[in-house]
Amino acid sequence: MRNLKPEDQATLAALRARILATVAFVESVQDFRYGKGIREAVAKALEGQSLRSMRLIAREVDGMTIALEPHQRDGLEALLAGRLGVDKEAERAVIQAQVAAILKRGTIASAKERRRLEDYADLLEATGGDPSEAAAVRQLLHKS
Amino acid sequence: MAGGVNLYAYAGNNPLALSDPYGLQACCLAEARDLAEQLEQAPHPLARAAGAAIAIGVGAYAAAKTATEALKDYKFVTYTRTNAAGQVYSGRTFGKGDPQAIVNTCVAGHPEKLAGYGPGKVDTWAPANANGYFAIRGREQQLIDANGGAQSDGGTSANDIRGVSKGNPLGQTFHEAANAEFLGELHPYTGN
Numbered sequence: 001m002r003n004l005k006p007e008d009q010a011t012l013a014a015l016r017a018r019i020l021a022t023v024a025f026v027e028s029v030q031d032f033r034y035g036k037g038i039r040e041a042v043a044k045a046l047e048g049q050s051l052r053s054m055r056l057i058a059r060e061v062d063g064m065t066i067a068l069e070p071h072q073r074d075g076l077e078a079l080l081a082g083r084l085g086v087d088k089e090a091e092r093a094v095i096q097a098q099v100a101a102i103l104k105r106g107t108i109a110s111a112k113e114r115r116r117l118e119d120y121a122d123l124l125e126a127t128g129g130d131p132s133e134a135a136a137v138r139q140l141l142h143k144s
Numbered sequence: 145m146a147g148g149v150n151l152y153a154y155a156g157n158n159p160l161a162l163s164d165p166y167g168l169q170a171c172c173l174a175e176a177r178d179l180a181e182q183l184e185q186a187p188h189p190l191a192r193a194a195g196a197a198i199a200i201g202v203g204a205y206a207a208a209k210t211a212t213e214a215l216k217d218y219k220f221v222t223y224t225r226t227n228a229a230g231q232v233y234s235g236r237t238f239g240k241g242d243p244q245a246i247v248n249t250c251v252a253g254h255p256e257k258l259a260g261y262g263p264g265k266v267d268t269w270a271p272a273n274a275n276g277y278f279a280i281r282g283r284e285q286q287l288i289d290a291n292g293g294a295q296s297d298g299g300t301s302a303n304d305i306r307g308v309s310k311g312n313p314l315g316q317t318f319h320e321a322a323n324a325e326f327l328g329e330l331h332p333y334t335g336n
Contacts (some may be wrong), residue, residue, distance in 0.1 A: 002173065026274050030273050030275070031275070032274045032275060033274075033275055033321075033324070034274075034275065034320075034321050037316070037317030037320070037321075038314065038317065041313040041314055041317065044313065045313060049208050053311075053313045054220045056309075056311075056312055056313055056314075057313050057314060060281075060312070060314050063277070064274050064277045064278070065275060066238065066270050066272075066277065067220075067274050067277045068274075111304040111305040112305060114255075115305075118237075121189050121241045122237070122238040122239075124270075125238070125239065125240075126218060128236065138253045141253050141254075141255065142252075142253045142254065142255065142256075143256070144253075144255060
């Protein structure tokens with residue numbers, strides 16, 4: 001077991017709480033059958049004090065919320081904000097700034113970055129995001 | 145009562161396919177609209193305020209219902225593209241409507257380096273829900289592996305990288321979800 005710094009311990013605990021709250025919410029609104037696998041992975045990451053694993057799980061669980069209906073997504077965001085102080089608007093702003101930087105650069109740096117941009121464009125479509133931003137991302141995906 | 149004592153009448157007798165999360169039936173919605181209109185023309189200001197509040201609630205419900213209905217048409221889709229030498233690119237995408245149309249839209253945005261590959265061919269699809277998300281993640285990786293494996297793994301497919309990284313803590317869960325949702329294993333698990 002690793003010895004994490006106190007701030008990393010806090011991040012680990014916050015990510016764990018967020019993942020578990022999200023999974024419980026999804027289970028409450030959909031017939032979701034893979035919560036057990038997620039909880040086991042979270043327990044393993046906690047046991048091994050692996051911040052990297054916990055971050056990966058959190059990113060996947062966050063990605064899964066693309067499959068929530070709009071009113072369900074709003075409910076989840078309200079729950080995370082009220083219970084854990086998660087500010088999804090601020091998180092979206094950070095991602096938007098990262099995407100804007102890539103668009104300004106005009107090239108895609110890696111296959112991983114391409115995958116993330118594709119997922120971002122899908123998310124914009126599913127959540128009714130800015131069509132001009134989605135078009136700009138799709139255009140870059142095509143030319144680069 | 146229009147639905148009698150049938151507890152599932154609110155969902156058209158199909159509780160698995162439909163739901164009424166706001167506790168309102170279509171008939172109630174129409175009645176609420178009528179009531180709001182009547183109250184908004186009432187002489188008493190409180191009655192008019194109540195009418196306006198009901199109208200706002202009805203509007204919000206209708207908007208949420210429309211958005212919910214729209215998402216029902218969304219799907220996760222996996223697909224392949226093959227070049228003249230038989231090398232296969234596998235991918236996943238997300239969109240609304242017919243799976244082949246979703247893939248066509250995705251392929252239209254592919255980079256120039258895939259220009260020599262054939263059209264996108266639908267492998268399979270899953271509905272846009274959390275189970276579908278897990279299943280399609282696992283399926284994409286199985287599809288890449290079944291077509292030679294990612295080049296980052298020393299494989300021969302046209303995919304530079306894996307769909308799911310080897311050390312992804314949810315890799316096994318994605319794999320099992322794909323096996324369950326698509327009724328079979330396309331390729332054994334290749335993660336750690």
